[in-house]
Amino acid sequence: MNFTINVWRQNGPKEKGGIATYKVSNISDDMSFLEMIDVLNEQLIIQDIDPVVFDHDCREGICGMCSMFINGEAHGPGRGVTTCQLHMREFKDGDTITIEPFRAKAFPVIKDLMVDRGSFDRIIQAGGYVSVNTSGNLPDANATPIEKQDADAAFDSATCIGCGACVATCKNASAMLFTSAKVSQLSLLPQGKIEASERVMNMVKQMDLEGFGNCTNTGACEVECPKGISIENIARMNREYLSASITSK
Amino acid sequence: MNLSGGLIRSSLARKYWMALTGLFLCSFLVVHLIGNLPLLTGNKEMFNSYAHFMTTFPLIKIVSYLLYISILLHSVDGLLLARSNKAARETRYVKYNGKANASWSSRNMAILGTLTLVFLIIHMKSFWYEMHFGNIPTYMSGDGDELKDLYSITVAAFQQPWYAVFYVISMMGLGFHLWHGVSSSFQTLGINHAKYTPIIEMLGKAFSVIISIAFASIPVYLLLS
Numbered sequence: 001m002n003f004t005i006n007v008w009r010q011n012g013p014k015e016k017g018g019i020a021t022y023k024v025s026n027i028s029d030d031m032s033f034l035e036m037i038d039v040l041n042e043q044l045i046i047q048d049i050d051p052v053v054f055d056h057d058c059r060e061g062i063c064g065m066c067s068m069f070i071n072g073e074a075h076g077p078g079r080g081v082t083t084c085q086l087h088m089r090e091f092k093d094g095d096t097i098t099i100e101p102f103r104a105k106a107f108p109v110i111k112d113l114m115v116d117r118g119s120f121d122r123i124i125q126a127g128g129y130v131s132v133n134t135s136g137n138l139p140d141a142n143a144t145p146i147e148k149q150d151a152d153a154a155f156d157s158a159t160c161i162g163c164g165a166c167v168a169t170c171k172n173a174s175a176m177l178f179t180s181a182k183v184s185q186l187s188l189l190p191q192g193k194i195e196a197s198e199r200v201m202n203m204v205k206q207m208d209l210e211g212f213g214n215c216t217n218t219g220a221c222e223v224e225c226p227k228g229i230s231i232e233n234i235a236r237m238n239r240e241y242l243s244a245s246i247t248s249k
Numbered sequence: 250m251n252l253s254g255g256l257i258r259s260s261l262a263r264k265y266w267m268a269l270t271g272l273f274l275c276s277f278l279v280v281h282l283i284g285n286l287p288l289l290t291g292n293k294e295m296f297n298s299y300a301h302f303m304t305t306f307p308l309i310k311i312v313s314y315l316l317y318i319s320i321l322l323h324s325v326d327g328l329l330l331a332r333s334n335k336a337a338r339e340t341r342y343v344k345y346n347g348k349a350n351a352s353w354s355s356r357n358m359a360i361l362g363t364l365t366l367v368f369l370i371i372h373m374k375s376f377w378y379e380m381h382f383g384n385i386p387t388y389m390s391g392d393g394d395e396l397k398d399l400y401s402i403t404v405a406a407f408q409q410p411w412y413a414v415f416y417v418i419s420m421m422g423l424g425f426h427l428w429h430g431v432s433s434s435f436q437t438l439g440i441n442h443a444k445y446t447p448i449i450e451m452l453g454k455a456f457s458v459i460i461s462i463a464f465a466s467i468p469v470y471l472l473l474s
């Protein structure tokens with residue numbers, strides 16, 4: 001397969017960026033999108049052009065690093081996949097493919113397609129944990145009964161890989177889906193309930209400080225999320241935050 | 250209580266206010282529509298005494314101030330939210346496929362709201378302002394009340410074609426605003442349940458269609474009759 005690639009090139013955080021156009025040929029339809037970029041980069045190196053910088057690590061949909069906005073969608077046209085899980089057979093031979101970095105004020109571009117998602121880490125640091133002693137005589141994990149429904153829901157929320165597709169997709173660059181998944185995975189479980197009010201207040205505060213947008217409930221995030229995180233999480237966070245801010249002193 | 254951080258300034262709180270004021274405005278739309286039905290039956294007496302009641306009855310006066318505050322809060326908060334949402338993405342995408350994952354009305358709430366705001370200003374100038382401060386001819390009703398003849402003013406206004414067309418377009422805008430808005434406000438207030446959310450969404454859409462078509466039918470009917 002042959003493609004025309006329009007890709008965002010930007011030398012550094014403060015530099016002005018723009019779209020550059022390259023051609024790639026002899027791409028197998030079994031290649032992943034990242035492998036196609038690898039081919040492009042080898043070609044660029046031979047031509048003495050700087051290769052396109054992009055984030056990636058696991059290449060199997062679990063690390064959440066491969067942030068790319070492809071043809072106007074986070075992680076491209078596939079559903080329930082990250083960029084590394086997207087195959088070139090999703091495109092037609094001869095297509096023009098536009099690739100941009102995930103865009104949000106809170107995700108500044110480092111270089112080309114690579115962005116700094118440290119804002120997510122700071123949201124986690126603000127409350128995405130449970131304070132428990134991890135040494136000494138720990139109670140047996142199965143001694144605390146947990147309803148199956150809650151365990152399942154907490155597990156579903158915990159599958160969020162922090163990729164940032166929700167932010168990239170949202171017309172408001174809102175981080176509600178990510179933050180609410182991180183709030184939910186803990187607050188649904190008995191160990192997490194203890195700090196639930198404080199957690200939701202602190203995490204939302206940090207989310208606002210980072211400069212993410214607000215939620216309009218368009219639902220785009222849950223469509224583009226590679227892990228199928230549902231906006232039920234957002235409703236849960238809205239609920240928890242409302243009661244926490246009414247009852248907190 | 251953590252007022253300034255929690256319930257006023259935070260991004261979530263600003264959405265709670267949008268949802269609460271939005272739902273309150275929806276309830277007003279229902280009352281307003283029922284009050285206007287005499288326009289469709291040509292019942293001048295009923296319409297004028299309804300208008301008289303709405304401008305003079307003390308309890309309604311209190312509710313009407315709540316209404317003015319809601320419109321103001323909803324509009325100002327909505328436009329400020331739209332501004333900060335724009336600021337949250339400094340560099341626009343070259344290619345953004347919005348329709349791949351979200352409905353048209355949900356992506357255009359601010360534009361639809363602004364259209365509604367323009368409509369509200371013109372609408373209130375034509376009728377609310379005239380009723381409160383303008384010179385509307387009065388007459389004695391059968392019950393011995395001195396009534397302002399808002400009915401004739403309204404009928405005359407809608408017999409101008411451009412005015413009726415403007416109303417119909419505005420009601421379509423409001424309809425799309427509510428197509429997303431009604432169910433969205435439940436989500437904002439934390440109400441999302443596998444069993445009930447599909448019902449809320451369906452009722453919200455039905456509400457938006459019924460309200461907008463019913464309001465739009467009034468100028469169309471008066472123009473054609």
Ligand code: HEM
Pocket residue numbers: 214215216217264267268270271272274275278323324325327328330331358359361362363365366369426427429430431433434435437438
């Ligand atoms: C009768 C008039 C109106 C009604 C019944 C109404 C109703 C609603 C409802 C129910 C929502 C959903 C709230 C939520 O998502 O939680 C909403 C959202 C919104 N409204 Fe209105 N509205 C009206 C007029 C206006 C006006 C005049 C503006 C002014 C610009 C406006 C701007 C907005 C905006 C920007 C949103 C989206 C907020 C967001 O989700 O980010 N609306 N409206």
Ligand code: SF4
Pocket residue numbers: 159160161162163164165166167177178181221224225226227228229
């Ligand atoms: S909620 Fe989904 S889209 Fe957002 S960061 Fe988590 S996995 Fe990625």
Ligand code: FES
Pocket residue numbers: 055056057058059060061062063064065066082083084085
């Ligand atoms: S590279 Fe790890 S999820 Fe794509």
